[in-house]
Every structure is written in C-alpha cells, then in structure tokens.
Amino acid sequence: MLHPVGKLPASVYWRRRLVLLAVLVLLLGGGAWAGYLLMTRSASAATGSVTATRPAGTPALERVVPSIARLLPPSPMASVIPSVPPRTPPAPNPGGPCTDAMLGVAVHAPPSAPVGSKPTFTLVVTNSSPVPCVRALDKGLQEVVLLDAQGHRVWGSDDCFPEASSDRRLLAPHQAVAFPIVWGGLTSAPGCKAARVLPRPGAYVLRGRISSKPSPNTPFRLV
Numbered sequence: 001m002l003h004p005v006g007k008l009p010a011s012v013y014w015r016r017r018l019v020l021l022a023v024l025v026l027l028l029g030g031g032a033w034a035g036y037l038l039m040t041r042s043a044s045a046a047t048g049s050v051t052a053t054r055p056a057g058t059p060a061l062e063r064v065v066p067s068i069a070r071l072l073p074p075s076p077m078a079s080v081i082p083s084v085p086p087r088t089p090p091a092p093n094p095g096g097p098c099t100d101a102m103l104g105v106a107v108h109a110p111p112s113a114p115v116g117s118k119p120t121f122t123l124v125v126t127n128s129s130p131v132p133c134v135r136a137l138d139k140g141l142q143e144v145v146l147l148d149a150q151g152h153r154v155w156g157s158d159d160c161f162p163e164a165s166s167d168r169r170l171l172a173p174h175q176a177v178a179f180p181i182v183w184g185g186l187t188s189a190p191g192c193k194a195a196r197v198l199p200r201p202g203a204y205v206l207r208g209r210i211s212s213k214p215s216p217n218t219p220f221r222l223v
Helices: 010-053 060-064
Strands: 102-108 122-125 133-136 142-148 153-158 168-171 176-182 202-210 219-221
Touching: 060 176, 102 168, 102 202, 122 133, 122 142, 142 176
Parallel strands: none
Antiparallel strands: 102 122, 122 176, 133 168, 142 153, 142 202, 202 219
C-alpha cells in the first residue's frame, strides 16, 4: 500500500491519496462544526425559556436595605379608630326648671278687629316635654307686641302699663297656661315715650314671649 503499483508514475498515485485525505478531513471537520453550532443554539434556547418563565426575584438592593415603607412607623390614621356614638341630649330632669327647649309659646288672637277697638289676645305657654318642670310665669316676663307688614313695632303690652307679679308654677307634661292680654287699640313705644295714635288699617302680626322664649308670628288684621 505504501508502494503504489500501476501504469502511471508513483507521484500521481500519492497526489490522489493526498487529495482524498484532504476531502475526508474537510468532511469530518465540517460535520463537527455543524454539530457544535446545533448544540450551542439548543442550549441558548433552553436558557432563554428558563429565564422567561422564572419570576423576577427580589432586587439585590432590597435584600440588603429594606424598603422605606417598611421602616416608617405606622400612620396614626391607619389604625382603627373606634366609632364614637352620637351624643344624645340629656333627658329632662323631672321637677327641674323648664328650659326654653321644653316650652311652647303661642299667641291666640281673632283674625281681625276694627281700628280703635280693644281686642283681647291670649298668650299661651305649654310644657311640651314629657316630664313635669318648674317655670316662672310672672307678669313682667310676659309680653305681646304688634308689628306692621314691614316688621316695625306698633304696640307692646309692657310699654305703658307694665305689671309685676310672682308666679312660679310646676307645669305637668303638655300642660298649657293661658294669659289674656287686652290691647287698648292705640300705638305705643317702650317706656310709653311716644304719642299714642290709632294705627292704620292693614295686615299686622302678633308676636309673644315668656322671658327669653319667643313665639312664632300670628297674623292679625285691622279693618
């Protein structure tokens, strides 16, 4: 085999052998290189899929330094604040003083009266609470005033003839007390310092009070 025999010169056979050997080496080297590339690509694809499916871990900085939110003390507003029930007003004291909130005040009057007549108005004080209470109902604490349509004072029951009395009463629940007051039909001013004249016909309102507790307006007309 080392000494080729043939019709041609020995150098020709050696060249053929060298060419064949070179082709074999190239084929073997190319196959090995192709196999290496396939293995490399498969490994890269597997690594990429694992990286894509693996959940993101805790950043390295947070593993060493905890987040600021965890270091801050809890906010006072974040704690549960117990609900405070609404305050209820204290119940009336049976037999105690009648406060303004426990009283109802009203003025009863005829719908109309002739100018110059002397109609009678009635001041009514009612204990509107569910318990008995005590209230001073002195004459000096009672008043009825007449106002015109613009709200100007025309007459007051205490202006010219004020009365004094001592009248302290125990009012039962829902008990009403009536005080008649006669109007002389003339205008007046506090202290009776103005001339008294006949008011004009028209629409007026009456307003009463017992001490500091006022009544709503009551319509009244002079004809």
